[in-house]
Amino acid sequence: MGEFELIRHYFAAAACAQAVDGVVLGIGDDCALLQVSAGEQLAVSTDTLVAGVHFPAGAPGELLGQRALAVAVSDLAAMGATPLAFTLALTLPEVSPDWLADFTAGLERMARQCGVGLVGGDTTRGPLSLTLTVFGRVPAGQALTRAGARPGDLLCVGGALGNGAGALPFVLGERAEQPGSAALLAHYWSPAPQLQLGQALRGVATAALDISDGLLADCGHIARASGVALFVEQQRLPLSAALLACTDNDDAALQLALGGGDDYVLAFTLPAEKLDALRAMGQPVQVIGRVEAGQGVHLLDARGRAIEPRHSGYQHFGTHRD
Incomplete structure (x- = not known):
């Protein structure tokens, strides 16, 4: 199975890759297009998980899919943002249809739970790793940051x-x-x-x-x-x-x-x-x-x-x- 067939079969066809509010254009073009309303800002965060560092090399695909997305979306929660979309860059040592089906199932479960849609990414061959970039929206000027704590808080x-x-x-x-x-x-x-x-x-x-x-x-x-x-x-x-x-x-x-x-x-x-x-x-x-x-x-x-x-x-x- 080639790269593009893999993307079409396991990811472009996934329920979490279908149209969601705020996504003008998803998987299938050179870029995704996201829309935030006037008075909102776009919150963006990227997380990479590497086999043997962030999870055991033999981790079940379904569990890994849901964990990877949850960890990334947690950064949006920390900023007070509402989830909008995410991309996935997946590096695989080999193509295993069973593992990919399980991984997609876990990814979809967490995407439904968080209300976030898959809008693009990349696949390549190499040691197993996952890079997810999440996008959220937050009212302008209301994002939570690490700066601002005051004595007495x-x-x-x-x-x-x-x-x-x-x-x-x-x-x-x-x-x-x-x-x-x-x-x-x-x-x-x-x-x-x-x-x-x-x-x-x-x-x-x-x-x-x-x-x-x-x-x-x-x-x-x-x-x-x-x-x-x-x-x-x-x-x-x-x-x-x-x-x-x-x-x-x-x-x-x-x-x-x-x-x-x-x-x-x-x-x-x-x-x-x-x-x-x-x-x-x-x-x-x-x-x-x-x-x-x-x-x-x-x-x-x-x-x-x-x-x-x-x-x-x-x-x-x-x-x-x-």
């Missing part, structure tokens, strides 16, 4: 932390499945981009991002961009029952929550007076600390004393992954 997250990292031993086959592991695996393979929360934070949060490389590492981006200090209160971190059941002790779960990565929940800062209104809307807001004048990210114990974090998070091209 609360530091919050949109849900339980550490589930993605807690799933990793089960994903890699290092541990046998046990009570609680199914919930962790579901979070890893099918993270739910917090699109509703992101949109609710427009005009409310002062800074935001999604947690992909670990809470402390990603909070560092907000601290640097905003020129402030973030204080994380360790005892306030939300931990799921599944994570606690699958780790040796509470401290091990805390370490995964602080530096494990792959959470894809939002971390954000907001004025304290905005908290009750967000919770009244049913938004999953968990306060985990505060913003003060200064710089950097500081971890506090139950008595409010500074403690040295054991793990800082993940960095590409670093010497190791904590």
Whole structure:
């Protein structure tokens, strides 16, 4: 099967590649054409996932398809954007019809969940990798960014932390499945981009991002961009029952929550007076600390004393992954 036949059969014919609102021209030409309304801005983000780095080389195609798109769309949630479309650049070591059918099924499932359409991309031969570029729309001037946190703001997250990292031993086959592991695996393979929360934070949060490389590492981006200090209160971190059941002790779960990565929940800062209104809307807001004048990210114990974090998070091209 040649490149163009592969595209026509598996992707151009997919349900997620059919006409969606805001897409003037999709797959089949040199470029896609997207339309945003007057008073809106286009939010764009690109993610690359590589076999053996971001997922096991033998990952099932269906699970990989849904995870790859969810991870990319999570960046739109972090900006408060409404998803519009995405492109896919797929590098394959070989053409496997069964794997491609499974991959497309997973991709379509997540595309329906996120309300986003496939509008183009590329295919080539090589080691398995996926590059997805997502497009969203956001009212002009209302996009959430990492800059803007102010002293006196609360530091919050949109849900339980550490589930993605807690799933990793089960994903890699290092541990046998046990009570609680199914919930962790579901979070890893099918993270739910917090699109509703992101949109609710427009005009409310002062800074935001999604947690992909670990809470402390990603909070560092907000601290640097905003020129402030973030204080994380360790005892306030939300931990799921599944994570606690699958780790040796509470401290091990805390370490995964602080530096494990792959959470894809939002971390954000907001004025304290905005908290009750967000919770009244049913938004999953968990306060985990505060913003003060200064710089950097500081971890506090139950008595409010500074403690040295054991793990800082993940960095590409670093010497190791904590």
